[in-house]
Amino acid sequence: MSEAKAPDPAIKDPAIIRDYHAHVYYEPASSRDRAARLREHVAAAFPEARLGRWHDALVGPHTRSMYQIAFPVALLATFLPWLLLNRDGLTVLLHPETANDLADHTAHAAWLGEILPLRLEALREGPQLAGT
Ligand code: ZN
Numbered sequence: 001m002s003e004a005k006a007p008d009p010a011i012k013d014p015a016i017i018r019d020y021h022a023h024v025y026y027e028p029a030s031s032r033d034r035a036a037r038l039r040e041h042v043a044a045a046f047p048e049a050r051l052g053r054w055h056d057a058l059v060g061p062h063t064r065s066m067y068q069i070a071f072p073v074a075l076l077a078t079f080l081p082w083l084l085l086n087r088d089g090l091t092v093l094l095h096p097e098t099a100n101d102l103a104d105h106t107a108h109a110a111w112l113g114e115i116l117p118l119r120l121e122a123l124r125e126g127p128q129l130a131g132t
Pocket residue numbers: 021022023068095131132
């Protein structure tokens with residue numbers, strides 16, 4: 001005998017993802033040129049991606065200089081494989097935007113390359129803050 005099961009409240013529906021961010025990290029003294037080349041390639045290949053400004057000075061939860069690439073959900077299947085092959089050794093934090101900044105940068109996050117520490121006290125469980 002089968003009965004319809006209630007949805008498991010611990011399972012999150014990916015439909016809550018509004019878009020994605022890829023934060024591209026670099027060292028101003030040693031890898032900014034590589035980050036600039038990557039940025040140019042992204043702009044050329046993915047015009048739907050929105051490139052954020054350069055943050056040589058640390059901002060938000062980030063503990064290394066970075067810029068942000070915001071992109072729509074529909075772009076993930078093509079942009080992520082491209083980024084995996086072309087990040088040129090740069091560390092990237094990929095995270096969804098679900099309106100929970102803390103979870104999006106921790107439990108929901110994927111790292112390409114090394115995993116960097118984040119200043120989690122700069123995040124909160126709520127609407128997005130600047131630089132996140
Ligand atoms: Zn972000």
